[in-house]
């Protein structure tokens with residue numbers, strides 16, 4: 001089972017939008033998927049599911065022991081679970097718990113100086129999680145560039161800076177667009193045909209080459 005946590009240090013960094021589209025893409029592939037809303041302040045993923053409605057369940061679990069609770073609640077019904085995390089700065093315990101349970105961590109960020117500045121604490125938390133995981137290894141992780149202005153150089157510049165520092169960046173990147181800005185609360189159509197579809201496939205393939213998943 002793929003269990004991906006969508007994480008960033010701060011609020012307003014495309015976590016909920018990305019969780020929704022990634023889950024929708026995996027659903028379109030034919031996988032049984034489930035969303036987990038770890039952000040108790042907003043419960044935006046759960047409300048999106050109810051309002052749209054989205055054709056897969058979302059469980060609200062804004063707690064710091066979701067790595068203990070979720071296995072029993074989810075059982076073996078799902079092949080992909082996506083956790084919409086709260087801002088790590090506000091709810092570090094919940095994010096740490098999600099990272100502890102996740103097979104994959106997706107760090108959403110726009111190619112800007114402030115977003116880049118938020119990356120290091122997230123990488124530190126991923127690194128620290130290793131000692132609490134059964135295999136003593138961190139989960140697979142990668143940056144997903146979002147709100148990329150395709151007409152500017154910033155996407156490529158930040159991709160190079162992050163990759164040179166040794167952090168993987170998904171090949172797929174999400175443009176700045178009203179398609180995503182206005183998506184919340186509505187059905188998600190053809191997610192597989194968006195960059196999120198490519199990102200979902202990359203995530204599924206991460207860790208398939210011999211190391212643990």
Ligand SMILES: Nc1ncnc2c1ncn2[C@@H]1O[C@H](COP(=O)(O)OP(=O)(O)OP(=O)(O)O)[C@@H](O)[C@H]1O
Pocket residue numbers: 008010011012013014015016017018039042044086087146147148174175176177178180181182183184
């Ligand atoms: N690719 C995009 N282009 C333009 N706007 C976007 C894009 N993706 C998301 N947005 C907008 O950016 C804002 C933040 O997105 P989102 O709510 O997904 O972030 P979040 O990290 O979950 O925020 P919070 O921490 O408040 O829950 C929203 O207004 C959303 O509509």
Ligand SMILES: [Mg+2]
Pocket residue numbers: 015016017039042044084
């Ligand atoms: Mg959110």
